[in-house]
Amino acid sequence: MSRSPGRKQENHKISRELFVLTYGALVAQLCKDYEKDEDVNDCLDRMGYSIGVRLIDDFLARSAVKKCRSYSETADMIAQVAFKMYLGVTPSVSCNSATGNEFSLILDKNPLVDFVEELPAERASLCYCNLLCGVIRGALEMVHLAAEVSFLQDRLKGDAVTEIGITFLRKPEDKKHRR
């Protein structure tokens, strides 16, 4: 979690372990607070959403990227620039549908689950990293792109890879005006 160079404050990094542990503590506390996995997932998603709506401006200010002209550019931007900037990993992007509005981000490395082997038996349908889905959803909404974001596959649940699916909900014809 370091700030980009050229800023007035000194470049102090916060330890990655601290961040991963904090996230883990957050999920653990939510599991204590809520019995049902769906509730925990919802809560993580909502928290991620509030982070996303604020993080997007930080991302745009820091990276100075131009407006994306298509959904696939947007998905590439998220994977190659945003994930790299904030989590230090670069998921690969694949397009899932012929209509061009469903994409998958395949993460082979996910720093948030560094210390987690597998989910406990009673929490089988918990989406541990659901916060990320909320973040992406919130950020996209602030640039006027409605999307549904969820985990399609999760290594913690025994799948081969961790896959986040992004489905863009609106046609891009109203991207032209007022942005």
Place this chain on the structure above:
Amino acid sequence: LIYQLDHYAPRADTEKTFSFPLDLVLRPHDERVVVAFGQRDGIRVGHAVLAINGAEVNGRFTADGKDVLEFLGNPANYPVSIRFGRHRLSSNEKLMLASMFHSLFAIGSQLSPEVGSSGIEMLETDTFKLHCFQTLTGIKFMVLADPRQTGIDALLRKIYEIYSDFALKNPFYSLEMPIRCELFDQNLKLALEVAEKAGPFGPGS
């Protein structure tokens, strides 16, 4: 309008002593008394009456409650010393002007002969330049500066960074609400000072 800052250099206002009859034509405008005709000696059309005999006026009334125009129409009150200058905009006026600009911005981007226009980036007049930067999230940052001032683009990007840091990352700040964050103010003023030193010195806001 969620934030505005006046970063004025000291404003020029003129104080003069007048004897009856007044050779300026004054008329009421909004809540003030302004000069309509008779520009001279640094007193320009549009300047408002700021103070009479050293006491600041309260809109159209003197400090002790008399109507300014009546007071100045009475020869018994002369000689009188009046201070004229550009009046500062009230926050309501700023709100109104910001909304007006927002609409103009939208109209501008629709009217543009180029496809995919990004809206009004700069408005240039004799006395100032208005720079506007709209982010992809729809926030607009506007800077009014001296026409000779350079480096405003970099300043706008810096202000965007400051906003994303000290306003957005403040957990107690709600989006779209007026910004009341101390750190935001401090860092913004710092950035403005840096920008002023870099370019020719001039009033900016």
